[in-house]
Amino acid sequence: MELTLNLNSRLQPTHRHHLEDALQEILEKEKLGEVTGGGTLQNPETGEIMSCDIEITLYGNSRESLDRLVEIVNNTGLPKGSALICSEPEIRIEVGTLEGLAYYGNRTELPDEVYQTCDINYVIEQMIEAMEGIGTLYSFMERNEWTALYFYGTSFAKMKQKIEPFIASYPLCQKCRIEQIA
Numbered sequence: 001m002e003l004t005l006n007l008n009s010r011l012q013p014t015h016r017h018h019l020e021d022a023l024q025e026i027l028e029k030e031k032l033g034e035v036t037g038g039g040t041l042q043n044p045e046t047g048e049i050m051s052c053d054i055e056i057t058l059y060g061n062s063r064e065s066l067d068r069l070v071e072i073v074n075n076t077g078l079p080k081g082s083a084l085i086c087s088e089p090e091i092r093i094e095v096g097t098l099e100g101l102a103y104y105g106n107r108t109e110l111p112d113e114v115y116q117t118c119d120i121n122y123v124i125e126q127m128i129e130a131m132e133g134i135g136t137l138y139s140f141m142e143r144n145e146w147t148a149l150y151f152y153g154t155s156f157a158k159m160k161q162k163i164e165p166f167i168a169s170y171p172l173c174q175k176c177r178i179e180q181i182a
Contacts, residue, residue: 001061001086002036005054005073008081008096008182010150013040015139016052019076023054026072032065033058048141048148061089070095079152079182099156100182101135103127103149103163106175107142118172120147126170127151130162156180 011019016038024035037055042048058065070084073095082096105120127149128137135153142148153159160178167173 001058001066002088003056003058003069003091004085005056005095006083006085007052007054008079008100009052009138009152010049010100010102010141010148010181011040011052011139012049012141013038016040016054020054022076023056023072027056027069030068030072031059032068032072047143049139066091066093077152081182096182098135098152098154098182099159100180101151101153101156101159102179102181103151103167104177104179105147105149105172106145107147108145109175110172114171114174118170120172123166123170123172124149126166127163130166131159134162135159150181152182156182 020035020038027033027035034057035054036057039053040049041051043050056069058069070093073084074097077098078096079098079100080096084093084095085091105123124137131151131153134155135151137149138152139150140148151159167176
């Protein structure tokens with residue numbers, strides 16, 4: 001059975017490959033199937049990643065194998081709005097339990113001094129620490145106007161609440177925006 005795991009995740013191809021490798025290892029171990037490919041969908045206007053696909057061949061077409069695959073992908077930490085899709089037979093199974101938070105740091109409108117004295121890596125470290133046990137960084141993207149950090153976790157509201165004090169206090173976070181992405 002040929003399936004597509006459509007991920008409601010904003011993952012760079014490198015980060016998607018990590019997930020593909022983890023799934024491949026589990027599928028091989030259980031002799032359940034194999035990962036056969038993947039892809040990334042970008043917004044044609046902004047270049048921002050919108051979603052990803054992982055192609056999976058499931059050995060056999062039993063309901064038990066499909067149910068086990070659903071269990072596996074739900075245990076890998078996928079965002080809500082993801083789905084396992086098969087065209088023959090026609091199947092669509094919603095998967096994913098995580099919520100997503102995108103942080104967009106402004107790269108053009110802050111004083112030069114802020115860019116010279118502040119560090120995006122410090123921002124990442126502080127946000128990961130603040131979200132410990134609730135969420136973590138899955139991927140990022142840099143464009144001319146902004147740097148996006150993509151976090152996924154158990155609750156968008158709790159992740160946002162945990163990082164707000166840091167964002168309010170760190171100069172590089174001025175004029176940032178936060179959006180729920182899953």
